[in-house]
Amino acid sequence: MASSAANSLKLTQPFFPNTSNSSIKLSPLHLSFLHSSSTNQTTPRLQTSRSNPIILNVLKTAVESANISFSKTPSLDSVVSTPKPTILVSEKLGEAGLDLLRSFGNVDCSYNLSPEELCSKISLCDALIVRSGTKVTRQVFEAAKGRLKVVGRAGVGIDNVDLQAATEFGCLVVNAPTANTIAAAEHGIALLAAMARNVAQADASMKAGKWQRNKYVGVSLVGKTLAVMGFGKVGSEVARRAKGLGMHVIAHDPYAPADRARAIGVDLVSFDQAISTADFISLHMPLTPATSKILNDETFAKVKKGARIINVARGGVIDEDALVRALDNGTVAQAALDVFTEEPPSKDSKLVQHENVIVTPHLGASTKEAQEGVAVEIAEAVVGALKGELAATAVNAPMVPAEVLSELAPYVVLAEKLGRLAVQLVAGGSGIQSVKVVYRSARDPDNLDTRLLRAMITKGIIEPISSSFVNLVNADFTAKQKGLRISEERVVVDSSPEYPVDSIQVQISNVQSKFASALSETGNISIEGKVKYGIPHLTRVGSFNADVSLEGNLILCRQVDQPGMIGRVGNILGESNVNVSFMSVGRTSRRTKAIMAIGVDEEPDKETLKKIGEVPAIEEFVFLEL
Ligand SMILES: NC(=O)c1ccc[n+]([C@@H]2O[C@H](COP(=O)([O-])OP(=O)(O)OC[C@H]3O[C@@H](n4cnc5c(N)ncnc54)[C@H](O)[C@@H]3O)[C@@H](O)[C@H]2O)c1
Ligand SMILES: O=C(O)[C@H](O)COP(=O)(O)O
Numbered sequence: 001m002a003s004s005a006a007n008s009l010k011l012t013q014p015f016f017p018n019t020s021n022s023s024i025k026l027s028p029l030h031l032s033f034l035h036s037s038s039t040n041q042t043t044p045r046l047q048t049s050r051s052n053p054i055i056l057n058v059l060k061t062a063v064e065s066a067n068i069s070f071s072k073t074p075s076l077d078s079v080v081s082t083p084k085p086t087i088l089v090s091e092k093l094g095e096a097g098l099d100l101l102r103s104f105g106n107v108d109c110s111y112n113l114s115p116e117e118l119c120s121k122i123s124l125c126d127a128l129i130v131r132s133g134t135k136v137t138r139q140v141f142e143a144a145k146g147r148l149k150v151v152g153r154a155g156v157g158i159d160n161v162d163l164q165a166a167t168e169f170g171c172l173v174v175n176a177p178t179a180n181t182i183a184a185a186e187h188g189i190a191l192l193a194a195m196a197r198n199v200a201q202a203d204a205s206m207k208a209g210k211w212q213r214n215k216y217v218g219v220s221l222v223g224k225t226l227a228v229m230g231f232g233k234v235g236s237e238v239a240r241r242a243k244g245l246g247m248h249v250i251a252h253d254p255y256a257p258a259d260r261a262r263a264i265g266v267d268l269v270s271f272d273q274a275i276s277t278a279d280f281i282s283l284h285m286p287l288t289p290a291t292s293k294i295l296n297d298e299t300f301a302k303v304k305k306g307a308r309i310i311n312v313a314r315g316g317v318i319d320e321d322a323l324v325r326a327l328d329n330g331t332v333a334q335a336a337l338d339v340f341t342e343e344p345p346s347k348d349s350k351l352v353q354h355e356n357v358i359v360t361p362h363l364g365a366s367t368k369e370a371q372e373g374v375a376v377e378i379a380e381a382v383v384g385a386l387k388g389e390l391a392a393t394a395v396n397a398p399m400v401p402a403e404v405l406s407e408l409a410p411y412v413v414l415a416e417k418l419g420r421l422a423v424q425l426v427a428g429g430s431g432i433q434s435v436k437v438v439y440r441s442a443r444d445p446d447n448l449d450t451r452l453l454r455a456m457i458t459k460g461i462i463e464p465i466s467s468s469f470v471n472l473v474n475a476d477f478t479a480k481q482k483g484l485r486i487s488e489e490r491v492v493v494d495s496s497p498e499y500p501v502d503s504i505q506v507q508i509s510n511v512q513s514k515f516a517s518a519l520s521e522t523g524n525i526s527i528e529g530k531v532k533y534g535i536p537h538l539t540r541v542g543s544f545n546a547d548v549s550l551e552g553n554l555i556l557c558r559q560v561d562q563p564g565m566i567g568r569v570g571n572i573l574g575e576s577n578v579n580v581s582f583m584s585v586g587r588t589s590r591r592t593k594a595i596m597a598i599g600v601d602e603e604p605d606k607e608t609l610k611k612i613g614e615v616p617a618i619e620e621f622v623f624l625e626l
Helices: 028-034 053-066 076-080 095-102 115-122 138-143 163-168 181-196 199-207 233-244 258-264 271-277 320-328 368-387 402-424 451-465 475-481 565-575 606-614
Strands: 086-089 106-109 127-130 150-153 172-175 225-229 248-252 280-283 307-311 332-337 357-359 426-441 485-492 503-513 525-532 535-541 544-549 553-560 580-587 593-600 618-625
Touching: 086 095, 095 106, 095 368, 115 138, 127 368, 138 163, 150 368, 163 172, 163 475, 172 368, 181 199, 181 233, 181 280, 181 307, 181 332, 181 357, 181 368, 199 357, 225 233, 225 271, 233 248, 233 258, 248 271, 320 332, 402 426, 402 451, 402 503, 402 525, 402 535, 402 618, 426 451, 451 475, 451 485, 451 503, 535 593, 544 593, 553 565, 565 580, 565 593, 565 606, 606 618
Parallel strands: 086 106, 086 127, 127 150, 150 172, 225 248, 225 280, 280 307, 307 332, 332 357, 426 485
Antiparallel strands: 426 503, 503 525, 525 535, 535 544, 544 580, 553 593, 553 618, 580 593
C-alpha cells in the first residue's frame, strides 16, 4: 500500500459548488494566484511572479465568465487590490500616454539611464517602457528579480529587447505596431525625394554662401522603378505613395500575400529581381538573423548600376562598410539613411560623411502625431497587461482572443488541476519526460486553440516539483528547458459543439506510479477530466471511471468491490473531523476491483491516512492536494 501527502499548495478554505445557479466558488488555489506577490520566490535562473498578468487574466476571465462568487472569502476587488504598480519610462513618451499611465500607476520618467542605472532601478519596477534607444538586455531581466511583468516598446522594432530572455523570465513584451506606420512611410518618401533632388546638400551649400545650380541637378522620380523590400505596414504605405508620384513599384517580401500587393498595383518579385531592376531600393523589413546585412558586397554587386538606397528600417540590414565601397565605386549612386547599425554612429563615420549620402537621426517615427499615437497605444497595452488582460500586441506570448479566453476559462482550471494531479501520481522511474494530452471535442481540431490549456497543464506538472513559476509566456520554454516533451492529440467526438472541449486526458509515460491503478493498459499514468456545470471534474483514473469534483483535496483508494467500504473510510475520516465533500466509486466489473475517489476539505493527518491504509479490503491509496 502506498500513501502520499503531496507537496503542493496548501488549501486553507473549503469551497463547494453552488448548484442552485451556474455560479461557482473561487478556491484558495485561485486566490493564491490572484494575490499579488512580489515575494521574491527565488529560483536559480527563472524568476517570475505568481501574480503575472497572464495568469491573473485567465483567472479573472474565469471569474467573470463563470460568475464566480465567494463564500468565506473577501470580495474579488479587495483580493486583487494591490499597491500601485511602478512604471519606468526610459525614453521620451507623448504626454497623452504618460497621463494614461499616471492614472494607473506610479510613473518614473528617467531618461538617458546608463545600463548600470537601468539595472539598479529595474527591480523596483513592474513595467518598463522604451523606444529604440534603451537596450533591454538579459542583464536587465536578471536584475529585475522577478518583479518586471511587462516591457512596452513604444514603436515597432523590438530588436533592442532580448525577447528570449524576456520569455525565459516570464516577462511579457508588447509593442505599438501601428501608430507610427504613416510617419515612417512619409519619412521614407521625404528621404527619397530629398535624395533625388539633393535637397540636403544644396541647403548646406547655400548656407555656406554658395549658389551651385549646376552641381545639384537631380534625377526625376516619375517612371522610375522603386523596389520596396519588405511589404508590411510601412512598405505598403511607401508603395502607395510612390505610385502617386508616378513610379513603377515592385516589392520583395517572401511572406506578403500577393493579393494585397496586387490590390495596390505592386508586383511581388524575387530578391534578385528586385535589386537588379530597381532605380530606387527602399528597405522596410525587420532586423532578423535572415535580414542582417542583407545588402552586402555580394548583393551590391547585383544591383542596377547607379541605384539609390533608402533605409528607414534598421541600420543592421545593410553592411555599412560594403555600402561605402558601393558608393565609392559608383555601384550605388546615393543613399538616404535614417537608421544605423550603431546609434548614434561615430562622428567620423565614413558613411555619414559621404557626400552622396543624406542622413537623419532615426526620425522615422518622430512626428507629433505618431509620438502621441504610440504613447497612447503602448500605455494602453502596458496598463492592460498590468491589469491582467492579454495584450493584442504581445510579442512573446500567444495572442488568445478575448472570446476564446472566456470560453476556455473553466477548462483552464481543469487543465492545471489535471497536470497537478498527474504529477503527484508519479513515484519515480526515469523522470518525467513525455506527456501526452488528448483533447476530445466536437469541434474541428483547427477550431480548437489549446495553447492556453497546454500552458496550464505544463504549469500544473512543473510547479509542484520545481521552484520555477510557469505562465503563458514561459510555459513552452520552461517545459523544453526541463526536458519535458508535451505532445497533443485532438480527437473529434460526438458531443455538443457548444462547448470547446468535452474531456482532457493527461498521460505521463515511462514512469512508475504511487497509485498503480492510475496506470492505463499501456502503462502510462492516465487521468481524464471534464467540466460539468462549470466545475472541473475528474472522470477517469487509469482504467477506472470516477466522478469527483476537483476541489479541496482528494483521496484515491483501490479496493475489493464489496459493500460497506464507503462507510468504513467515511467513519475513519469523520472520527478525525475531516469533512468529506464528494465520494464516487468506479469499477471495471461487479465485485472485483473498484476505485473510490473521496473529496475532503481538510488534509487528514498521518494517523488517519494510516488507518485508511489498514482497512483490509483497501489495496492501495494515495492522498493528493489539488
Ligand atoms: N525609422 C523609424 O523610425 C521606423 C519607424 C517605424 C518602423 N521602422 C522599422 O521599419 C520596419 C518595418 O516596420 P513595419 O511596421 O512595416 O513592420 P511589418 O512587420 O508590418 O513589416 C515587415 C515586413 O517585412 C517582411 N519581411 C520579413 N523578412 C523579410 C525578408 N527576409 N525579406 C523581405 N521582407 C521580409 C515581413 O513579411 C513583413 O511584411 C521595421 O524594421 C521597423 O522597426 C522604423
Ligand atoms: O521601430 C520603430 O518603431 C521605429 O524605429 C521608431 O523608433 P523610436 O521609437 O526610437 O523613434
